[in-house]
Amino acid sequence: MTTYLKMLAFLIFTVIVGSEVALAQGSQRIIVKGKIIDSKDKQPIIGVSVVELDKDKRTVRGVMTDIDGNYALPVSDPKNSIQISYIGYKSVVQQLNDRTVINVSLVSTSNELTAIVITGQRSVNNGSGLNIDARNSTTATTTINAKDLEELSAQSIDQALQGRMPGVDFGASSGDPGAGMSIRIRGTSSINGSAEPLIVLDGMPYETQIPSDFNFGTADEQGYAQLLNIAPSDIKDITVLKDAASTAVWGARAANGVLVINTKRGVLGKPSFTYNLRATVQKQPEAIPLLTGDQYSNMIPEAWNNRGTPLNIAFNQEFLYDPQTLQTFYNYSGNNNWIDAITQLGHTQDHNVSMQGGGEKARYYASVGYLNSQGTTIGTDLNRVTTKVNLDYNVSNRIRFRSDFMYTHVNNTLNYTNSLRGIAYTKMPNMSILEFDEFGNQTPNYHSPLSNIQGSYIEKDSRFTYNPLAMANEGSSRLYGERITPKFQLQYDVLPNNVFLTTFDLQFDINNTKAKSFLPQVATGRPVTETNVNRASDNDGDSFSVNTKLNFIYQPLLSEKHKLQSLLSFQTEDNQGIGQNILTANTASSLLQDPSNPGRTQNGDLKLEASGGQQRTLGIVTTHQYSLLDRYIINAGVRLDGNSRFGKGNRYGLFPSFSGRWRISGEPFMKNAKFVDDLSLRISYGQSGKQPSKNYTFYNTYKPSVSYLGVSGIIPDAIGLDNLKWETNTGRNIGLTAWLWKSKVKMDLDFYSNKITDLLFEGLQVPNYTGYSAIAVNVGTMTNKGFEVLLNTIPYRSRKLLVTFDFNIAQNINVINSVSEYYPRTDGKAIGNGVYRAYLQEGNPFGSFYGFKFNGVYTNKDATIARDKSGNQIVGPNGQIVYMKYNYPANQYTFQAGDAMYEDVNKDGNINEDDIVYLGNGNPLFTGGFGPSVTINGNLKLQSFFSFKMGHDLINRTLMSTTNMYGYGNQSTIVLSRWRNPGDITDVPRALYGDGYNWLGSDRYVSDASFIRLKSVTARYNLSKALSTKLHVKNTSVFVTAENLVTWTKYKGVDPDVSARGANTPFSFIVDDALTPPSRNILLGLSVGF
Known part of the structure; x- marks a missing residue:
């Protein structure tokens, strides 16, 4: 630790000495300031070149505009001129004439709508505070403008990004409203805990810190992702940081990569208002075809006969079909498709109203949004209210203040159980949905018998059954979220002209998440005296975090040949969380749905628990970027991470990074290659660490949730570990960037190799006589290797027509390299029907x-x-x-x-x-997307987009459960070609009730899940300015989008886009468990500016 402090002291001394030199130089110059904005949308332009020209038009010195479009240029002669230039805009030359403030609006070189540009053209914003132009970036990053996604029906921004960012795999966890996405940047980087990237919102970490023992009901922490709290309409752009050199500034939390999200801010001008509406209709894709009631009734007796014991009809009246017993006859002579019964047409309405404007001193942006979505599975919906207020205020020429406030309220209703669709697939089709009385008259009551041949309902046991429609309508699991995030930033120019400035950020994050569930008697059919009915639970999780960031940024004014930017950053986080869980059963009435009501309980049916925890982190990072002749650029840095989850021996970790860029196109030998705008070679190397997922790993912990002979007790829970080490990700990247033919072709090509060492595993089983069940250890190594290609082209461009085509593809190969000899390689499951084995096998991928x-x-x-x-x-x-x-x-x-x-x-x-x-x-070998866009007369835009995943497999448990013919479950029409007699040639075994091994875990249920999907087709029309004026509005756009229209795949399930849910475990793999699939959508949209 002493060595680290000495190093930091040296860095601070260097910054202070350099500041004094710069101050001495800066006092002899005149400073010209101003702001550069786009003439059309009035947004600030980042990275604009502002240079001083002498009387012979020779460059004297220059600067770049910052993130807000501001610049400050020291000039040597007030009679000189300045030139403002930026790719895609007309250059402007202004005579100084003793002026010290010059604001400029740049005009685009074309009149067409801007095409989708995924590679960052203006700046690379990794949230660190340094203003690095995209053409000078030395790391692997990808940026997309949120404006290019506004025609999509995404409830959270990650749903719109699928297939659009190379090297980033977005997978849907479910098609229900509010469901989150699984996000993997350059593959899975850890075998334990979360593999999701860090979210950085407006320069500060934005994480969902909920107590680890919080019960989400039928959701999970991933399903209730933090991105649901950010309205897509408030987002300006999204940048993904992929290599270790780019994520280094964020330390251990960035071990899985980083998504940097910037929201909209105020602009110079009069107040302007914008109203956005998106209305969507959703329809589920076709389900697996199932047997009819008659086909099912023939199969079950056959399965019994193949066992050697005929079905006893007298004791199984579900197959008696005797009109003399009207009630049983009508209750079990139907022909129902239970999947259709629990499926409905979904719809969504998304409203957003925003206001922005401001003057030289203060600028503001404010918005209010409301979203209501009814899911395609009965019993699911989402309601969300969002508020966002951003204020920028210039206190003086050297002091700036920025405040952000965001509030989100979420009410997400889910089904009581995740097994709903799985049960609906196998529910006997001859059973009626509503009950018939003894006279054969249909009643309004659900047919939920106490038991039948398929068994009866038992809480938390997926082998037993219920009436799916009753469960969908009456059982409920609700998630409520209240989140308030105020953030403040103070920026002070220690030296003028942004030579030396400091920023201090302070963010509070107050997050309350509540999960409530209730299971009434009518949903199960069980007697009112049992504890399986009228079960109520209430789980409350509160977290409060304080994040600070203190930056010192040094940008000395050297010369045109030499440019330097330096950053010294101190970052802290203090997160505290508490949770309370209460469960009771058999309340006196289905109207009494609060668990505080008295109930009749036994065993584990009564639960009252509380928990709490705290985590603190410290990060000190320094990074420096130096450019020589605008051709040779290097960036070097180091980060010191401290985390309270480690013991004293390894509480701090030091992680270096280095990257460079060689602009080949700037070399003299390239001067005749006029078609080359920019050709650069990039390299990077870096390390990042990852901490354990649990607090207090270095303490012996105990739990009180046990009893012996009716007396409560406390037993050991986890053993203290002083020497648990950081899981370390060492990344290497080499890339090529090419911009050709006046930016008509832009390409990024990257090759990477990431090696993860000291893999953390927190569940190593130990003998019970130790008093503990498991410990955490560092167990082995794993690698991710691959490549990424991003191509943006403009095949044709004229004043009336713009045609673009974008394509990206990425490959990732994951391999487990080594596992400690003390670590069990298998999950230990006994082989049998429906069971697959999981191994940590060297040479094979994780999962x-x-x-x-x-x-x-x-x-x-x-x-x-x-x-x-x-x-x-x-x-x-x-x-x-x-x-x-x-x-x-x-x-x-x-x-x-x-x-x-x-x-x-x-x-x-x-x-x-x-x-x-x-x-x-289940790891895709290739991911990506492609699509064309055509803009006519700047008013009509036609666009389509395709996404794809290739080279991965899925275990299709839905196929398994609907073809095993082992029990009383309904089956798919595949079993109509089953074996019946000796000599039959088929790939479907015989029906065999309760016997045999016809559905062992095998490749029979493993499907190639590769697919290409027509993700979206959009037509957008911008009303002419004359027509908008007649309507007394500033501008108006209408659009229609169709989503998920066609999927080309060999997958045998409903939808091949199935991803991991929740945190990783060493023996986890991806399974298709018949969750709600993504829907086909038709969206109508309207955007009006006032």
Whole structure:
């Protein structure tokens, strides 16, 4: 620690000495200040070149505009002129004539609407405070303007970014309203805890810090992502920081990458108002086709017969079909599709009103938004209210003040259980939705029998059943969120002309999340005296965080050949969270839905818990960027991270970074290549650390949630770990940037390699006699390697027509390189029907799954004869024929004709663990998107976009549950081609109730999930200025968008875009569990400016 302090003292001394020199130089010059804005949208332009020209038009010196479009240029002669220039705008030359303030509005070189530009053209804003022009960026970043996404129906901005940013994989966790997205930047970087990137909002971290034991009900922390709290209409642009050199400024929290979001701010001019409306209609894609009531009623007796025991109709009246018993006959003679029963047409309305304006002293932006969305699954909806106020105030020429205030209220209703659609798929179709009485008359009551052949409802047991429509309408799980985020920034120019300035940011984040659920008796059909009914829970999580950031920025005025920017930043975070959970059961009435009401409880049906925690972080970072001749640019930095989750031995970590850029196009040998605007080679190297996901890892902790002989007690929970180390991500990147033919072609090409060492795993099992169940350890290494290509083109451009085409693709290859010898390589699950194995296997990707190879169906008895590696029959000790067995001798099952056939890898006649092989993984090998855009006369814009993912597999549990023919569940129409008689040739085994191994975890249920999707098609029309004037408005646009129209895929499920939910665990993999799929949408939009 002493070494670190010495280094920081030296850096501070260097800054102070340099400041004095610059002050001495700056006192001899005249400072010309001003602001550069776009003439059309009045937005400030960042990175504009402002240079002093002498009487011979030679450049004397120059500066760039900052993030607010401001510049301050020291000039040597008040009779000289200044030239303002920027790519895509007409250059302007202004005579000084002794003026010291010159504001300029730049005019675009074309009259067309701006095309989608994903690579940052103006500046790269990593939130650090340094103003680095995009053409001088040395790191791997991608920026997209939120204006290019406003025609989409996204409830949160991440939903609109899918396929648009190379190297960033956005996956939907569900199609329900309010569902978050899984975001992976350059692959999965950790096997434990969250793999989501850090969100930086307007220069400060914006994280959802909720107590780790908070019960989200049927959602999860990812499903209630922080991006839901930010209205897309308030966002100006989004930048993703991908390599370690670009994320270094944010330290340990940025180990998974960073999304930097900048919101809209005030502009110079009179107050202007904008109203945006987006109205959307949503329809679910076609579900898996299911058996009718008659087909189902024929299959169940057949499954019993194949077992050797006929179905006893007398005791299973669901198949009796006796008109003499009218009530049973009508209640079980229907033909219902339960998926259709719980599906509805969804709709969304999204309103946003904003105001912005200001003068030289103060500028403001304010907005209010309201969103209401009804989901495509009955019982789901979302209501959100957002408020955003940004104020910028210039106290003096050297002091500036900025304040941001954001408030969000969210009310998200979900189904009581995540298994709703899975149960609907397998619910017996001959059962009626509403109950019939003994006279055969339909009643308004749900048909929720106490029990039937499919069992009865038992809380938290997905094997049991219920009436799906009753559960959808009556059971509920609600998430409420209240979040207030005030932020303040004070900026002071220690020296004029931004040579040496300091900024101080202070942010408070007050977040309350409440999850309430209630399960009334009518949803289950169970007796009112049981604790399975009228269950009420209330979970409340409160977090309060304080973030500070103190920056010292040094930008000495050297010369045109030499440019230097330096940053010294001190960052702190203090986060405190508390949680309370209460659960009760069997309240006196379904109207009493608060758990504080008295109930009848037993075992774990009554729960009253509280928890709390605190985390503190400290970051000290310094970074310096130096440019020579505008051709050779280097950036070097180091960050010291401190985190309270570590013990004293490893509480601090030091992480360096280095990057550089060689502008090849600036070399003399390139002067004849007139078609090259910019050709640059980039390299970067950096490290970042990651902390454990839990607080107090260095303490022995205890928990009181146990009892013995009716007496409450306290037992050990976790052992203190003083030597747990930082998980370290070391990244290397090499890239090429090319801008050609006056920016008609722009390309970024990057190759990267990230190595993660000291992987954190917090669940290593230890013997119970130690008093603990698991500990946290550092277990191994993992790598992510790949490439990214981003291409933006303008094939044709004229005064009346603009045609653009954008394309991006990225590859990521994840490999587990090593695992500690003390660490278990498998999840330890016993093999059996429906079970897949997970391993941490060197040489294979994280998230891989393992199982048996499905080789079809045994056509007859002879086909089940076991054979050795030479193809010869295996015979027993007495010469008897040996037939294929399953897991012998622990199991005595012998495969029969019509059973599933699995590959006997070692040819021993026994299907067991020795035959388990690698089947695949859910990590896409390629991701990306592409699409054209056509703008006619600057008024009509036609645009389409395609997204794709390639080279990954999914375990389709929905397919498994609807084709296993093992129980009383309904099945898909695939089983109509099942094996029935010896000699049948098919790949669908026989129906076999409660016996056999026809649905072992195998590649039969593993599907290639590659897809190309027509993500959106948009037509937008901007009313002419003359017509807008007649309507007494400033401008008006109307648009229509169709989303998710077509998906090309070989996937056998409803939708191939399935992603991970929640935090990573070492043995997790992606599974299709029949959650609500993304819907097809038709959106109508209106934007009016006043």
